[in-house]
Amino acid sequence: MDTARRDRTWLLAGAAFLLFAVVVGASTGPAGPDWWRVPLELVNRLPLVSFDTGVSEAEWKIVWQIRMPRVALGGLVGGMLSIAGASYQGVFRNPLVDPYLLGAAAGAGLGATIALTIGRGVTASWPLDPVPTVAFLFALATVMVTYTVGAAFGGSRSGVTLVLAGVAVVSFATAVQTFILQRNLEVIREVFQWILGRLSGATWADVRLVVPYVVVSSIVLMLHRRHLDVFRVGDEEAATLGVSVGRTRLVIVVAATLGTAAVVSVSGLIGFVGLVVPHVVRLLAGAGHRRLLPLSLMGGAAFLILADVPGRMLTRPAETPIGVVTAFIGAPFFIYLLRTRKVTA
Amino acid sequence: MSGVGLDGVTVTYGRRASRRTTAVAPFTDEVAAGEWVGLIGPNGAGKSSLLRAIVGLVEHGGEIGIDGRDVREMSDRERAALIAYVPQQPLIPDDMTAREYALLGRSPYINYFGSESHNDRVVVADVLRRLELEPFADRLLGELSGGERQRVVLARALAQQAPVLLLDEPTSALDIGHQQQALELVAELRRHDELTVVSAMHDLTLAATYTDRLTMLHHGVVVASGVAADVLTAERLGDVYNVCVTVDVETDDATGDTTVIVVPRRGAPAP
Ligand SMILES: Nc1ncnc2c1ncn2[C@@H]1O[C@H](COP(=O)(O)OP(=O)(O)O)[C@@H](O)[C@H]1O
Ligand SMILES: [Mg+2]
Numbered sequence: 001m002d003t004a005r006r007d008r009t010w011l012l013a014g015a016a017f018l019l020f021a022v023v024v025g026a027s028t029g030p031a032g033p034d035w036w037r038v039p040l041e042l043v044n045r046l047p048l049v050s051f052d053t054g055v056s057e058a059e060w061k062i063v064w065q066i067r068m069p070r071v072a073l074g075g076l077v078g079g080m081l082s083i084a085g086a087s088y089q090g091v092f093r094n095p096l097v098d099p100y101l102l103g104a105a106a107g108a109g110l111g112a113t114i115a116l117t118i119g120r121g122v123t124a125s126w127p128l129d130p131v132p133t134v135a136f137l138f139a140l141a142t143v144m145v146t147y148t149v150g151a152a153f154g155g156s157r158s159g160v161t162l163v164l165a166g167v168a169v170v171s172f173a174t175a176v177q178t179f180i181l182q183r184n185l186e187v188i189r190e191v192f193q194w195i196l197g198r199l200s201g202a203t204w205a206d207v208r209l210v211v212p213y214v215v216v217s218s219i220v221l222m223l224h225r226r227h228l229d230v231f232r233v234g235d236e237e238a239a240t241l242g243v244s245v246g247r248t249r250l251v252i253v254v255a256a257t258l259g260t261a262a263v264v265s266v267s268g269l270i271g272f273v274g275l276v277v278p279h280v281v282r283l284l285a286g287a288g289h290r291r292l293l294p295l296s297l298m299g300g301a302a303f304l305i306l307a308d309v310p311g312r313m314l315t316r317p318a319e320t321p322i323g324v325v326t327a328f329i330g331a332p333f334f335i336y337l338l339r340t341r342k343v344t345a
Numbered sequence: 346m347s348g349v350g351l352d353g354v355t356v357t358y359g360r361r362a363s364r365r366t367t368a369v370a371p372f373t374d375e376v377a378a379g380e381w382v383g384l385i386g387p388n389g390a391g392k393s394s395l396l397r398a399i400v401g402l403v404e405h406g407g408e409i410g411i412d413g414r415d416v417r418e419m420s421d422r423e424r425a426a427l428i429a430y431v432p433q434q435p436l437i438p439d440d441m442t443a444r445e446y447a448l449l450g451r452s453p454y455i456n457y458f459g460s461e462s463h464n465d466r467v468v469v470a471d472v473l474r475r476l477e478l479e480p481f482a483d484r485l486l487g488e489l490s491g492g493e494r495q496r497v498v499l500a501r502a503l504a505q506q507a508p509v510l511l512l513d514e515p516t517s518a519l520d521i522g523h524q525q526q527a528l529e530l531v532a533e534l535r536r537h538d539e540l541t542v543v544s545a546m547h548d549l550t551l552a553a554t555y556t557d558r559l560t561m562l563h564h565g566v567v568v569a570s571g572v573a574a575d576v577l578t579a580e581r582l583g584d585v586y587n588v589c590v591t592v593d594v595e596t597d598d599a600t601g602d603t604t605v606i607v608v609p610r611r612g613a614p615a616p
Contacts, residue, residue, distance in 0.1 A: 072366070223458050231453055234436035240400050241452035242425030243503070287440040290460075 010285050014298035018075070019098055021302035025071035026063055028309050053136040065204075066251070073210070074308045074322075075301035076272050077263040080214045083299025084256035085274025086292050087221045090228035091252045092159045098275040099260040102166040102253065105175040107142025108135040108264040111247040112194050113177045117184040131194070132209070132265040139261035140152070147253070151246075159235060159249065168189055172232045197268035197323030199308050210262045217259025218297055224252050228289040272330025279337055347508040347541055349376040349399065353407035356394040356565075368394035370565045371407060378412075378508075381535055381542040383556035384575075385549060388587050392545035393433050396511045399543070400430040411509060425453035429505035433545070435498045439487025441490045443478060443497045444469060446486060450504030462551060474531055491518040493497040499527055499615040504535065510535075512544035516551070524548070528555045549577055553605035561585065573605040582607065 027038040033055045040053040041060060055063075084099035092101070100106070115134035150165035180189055227248050230238045235245045259276075277300040278292060285291045304322070307329060311320045352582055356369040362545070369391040376382050384392040398405035401416055401424055403458045409416045411427050431448070451465040470478070473482050476496050481489055486497065502510060510531070516524040534540055546552040552559060553573035560570040563585045569576040579592045593606040 226452075226455065226460055229441075230449055232438040232441060233446075233449060235430060236402050237430075237436060239402065239421055240425060240428070240430045240432075241449055242422040244421045282440070287438070288445060 001066075007291055010291050013303075014295045016300045018298045021305040022071055022075070025074065025305040025309060029062075030069055031311050032062040032067070038063055041113055043117055069207055070199050070205045070308065071200045071305050072204075072207045073267065074122065074199050074305040076201070076207065076210055076214045077270060078169040078277070078304025078307075079297040079301035080210075080217065080259045080263045081270065081274035082277035082296040082303070083218055083221055083293055084260045085300075086278035086289070086296040087224070087228065087252050087256045088274075089278055090289055090292075091231055092163055092251050093231060093234065094159075094163060095279070096275075097163070098271075099256060100169075100170075100264075100269070100271075100274070101163065102257065103142035103169045103173060103262045104139045104148040104257055105264055105269045106177070108139040108261060109191075109195050109269060110142070110173045110177045110180075111135040111138025113180050113187075113191050114138070116187050116194070117180055136261050136265035139264060140257065142169060142173055143253075143257045147250070148210075150317070162316050193321070194268050195323075196320075196321035197270035197326075198265060199304075199322050200312065200319050202267075206266050211257050213262030216263075217255045220255035221252065221259075222293055224248070224255075225289040225293050228252070232287075253281045268321075268323060270326055272326045273304055273307075274298055276330045276334050276337075279334070282316050283337070346379040347412045348380075348507055349541060349543065350408070350410040350413065351375070351395075352410075354395065354398060354409055355406035356391065356398050356403055358394075358403075360484050369405075369562075371498075372565075372567065373401065373407075374560065374567075374570070376541055376543060378541055378566060379535065379539045380558065381532075381544070381556045383552040383559045384545040384562060385547075385552055385559055386562035386568075389564075390562040393513050393564055394565075395562070396430065396513050396543065396545060399509075400424070400428050400511055411565075414542070422453050425505065425507070427507050428509045428511060429502040429507040430511045431498055431502045431513060431515050433517075436561050437486050437494055439485060441486055442483050443489065443493075443500070444473065444482045444487060446497055447473060447478075447500040447504050450501040450506075453505065453507075468506065469504050469565075472500045476500050476503075477526070492520060492523055496523065496527060499530075503530075506538070508539070509541045511544075513539065514543065514545050517547060524551060531555070549582070549607040550605065553577060553607070572603075574603050577607060597605055 012133070023039050023042065026042060027035040033041070037053050037055050038204055041063070043049055044051055044053050046167050070256050074218040081099055085097070088097045088099050088101055089095055111134040115131045146166045146169040147162065149169065152163035153161055181191060227243060230241055230243050233241070278296045281292055281295045285295055304326070307325050308322050311322050311325050352370055353371040353373055353375045354369060355367065355371055356366050357365055359365040367593065372395060374382075384395065386392055394403060397403045399409055399416065448461055448465065448471045451461055451468065455461060473479055476499065478493070478496055478500055481493055481497070486494055489497065495515065499515055502512070512531070516527050519527060528551060531540075531542060535542055544556070556573070558564060558571060559573050559576040561568050561581070563575055568585060569581060577592055579590055582588055582590050582592070589610045591608050591610055593608065595604045595606070596602070597604070598607050
């Protein structure tokens with residue numbers, strides 16, 4: 001079979017794209033060394049390699065302490081949202097689904113709003129910022145509510161009921177959030193800044209916070225690639241092929257949600273990545289999950305790293321939130337995809 | 346080699362009493378290992394419901410057993426290794442190749458975290474070759490004709506290598522040549538691998554030709570069961586299907602085999 005070789009070629013292409021994005025992400029930004037010196041310095045920093053690149057310690061500090069955490073976090077967030085989006089689309093056989101479908105984003109938004117308003121006076125003096133944690137817990141809780149509601153009325157075998165339950169729960173969470181905001185107008189700006197998503201100010205500590213979730217979630221999802229392919233023939237036929245549909249769907253949704261909630265709680269709600277990246281991968285490399293999942297992971301990481309570049313270059317002093325950039329690129333592109341009518345799950 | 350025991354099997358739709366419909370009234374039969382039973386009957390007779398009950402897609406009353414083991418006690422995987430099922434309307438993912446699709450039939454044999462083995466690929470290649478699907482193997486399902494797709498679905502079921510094969514109108518979209526080819530393949534596999542086959546069929550002549558026994562359902566109730574020559578009488582077909590037909594039974598003097606031919610006639614009976 002030469003499918004195996006083609007799989008490998010695609011993976012190599014994905015890895016090369018990701019590497020390219022990392023180098024570009026590390027090389028661009030206001031201040032810092034000349035952009036072309038950075039790739040050289042990155043090579044120089046590898047073990048067993050040493051030459052003079054003309055990058056000073058101070059300049060390297062800008063690259064390593066300011067740009068690289070941002071690149072790493074962007075990669076983790078973009079990769080996680082994309083692989084989760086691909087998994088959600090597969091498990092619900094719905095091409096218009098994104099990882100926020102069951103309420104991960106709405107829950108996180110509500111949690112952040114509550115943390116920024118109600119808990120504000122209390123937590124101002126805390127050494128640790130409670131917003132990400134509260135957002136994370138609310139995201140998980142919201143998805144749990146959706147799942148319980150959906151499973152109660154549709155049976156665990158119905159994906160459609162789950163999607164509809166998601167719509168209802170998301171509306172409810174958003175309504176509560178709006179209500180709270182209305183009574184706390186002074187935090188609206190802060191909340192919206194949080195919601196629109198940001199990678200600026202990312203630190204290695206942020207990266208360390210989300211790494212375990214992204215790694216575990218991605219591994220679990222990758223291990224279910226074959227199951228996702230079986231899901232493509234529908235719940236019923238998947239069951240006759242020996243898949244325990246309800247249980248397998250639950251495992252996949254839990255894994256995708258855990259990772260999504262973690263990255264959302266650190267970076268805010270970055271839209272369109274989880275929707276568009278899997279579709280682009282499908283158009284290029286086919287719809288089989290054996291390629292789709294790893295390529296979404298790498299392609300999504302590269303996409304978000306690159307999408308973060310114009311944001312830091314263009315508008316100063318106020319940076320354009322990355323959620324705005326991805327929506328700017330993502331929405332027209334998605335309409336183009338719909339126009340070509342090649343969008344399938 | 347497995348027999349299917351059906352003891353007082355019922356299928357009921359609708360949770361509320363007012364909307365409850367009984368699709369299959371108590372159905373009792375013993376399909377012997379290696380036997381091919383044809384389910385016939387007009388639309389809505391309950392053929393699909395019965396097949397779906399056997400493969401666990403609808404709840405059923407009564408008992409269904411494979412070699413005496415209750416299907417309700419099997420895990421999804423165990424059942425999939427015993428029963429292969431071709432639905433009446435399969436959900437076809439357009440952007441999957443025929444080979445990938447047929448490979449799904451190997452799922453019950455692949456470890457939870459595993460992937461297809463070399464043997465799985467060999468089995469699938471063999472089935473595709475036998476169904477003359479090799480030229481289409483690496484084409485997308487969305488780019489195949491209805492008949493080609495139907496054969497690919499059959500290929501998936503055969504790749505499943507389960508001792509019991511349930512076919513719900515497996516040849517309805519095929520031309521007469523491919524109908525024969527598909528049914529011949531099932532017949533050959535049945536002999537060779539000793540498959541037990543239960544198939545819902547609409548073409549009565551084909552059903553009579555290929556199966557050992559016919560069971561005719563009407564409104565969920567068995568109205569006749571036995572060899573084709575006994576079940577397919579012009580009078581009964583007139584009653585159940587509301588058609589006007591003549592039935593020819595030809596007996597081969599040398600072998601004693603009988604062939605039943607159902608021929609529609611002009612002039613539909615008054616409703
Ligand atoms: N999901 C369902 N819900 C309610 N009624 C159904 C459902 N499926 C089938 N039925 C009814 O059950 C009866 C038998 O249907 P079916 O088994 O599909 O018949 P056949 O396959 O012989 O054409 C019909 O009256 C049909 O309307
Ligand atoms: Mg039917």
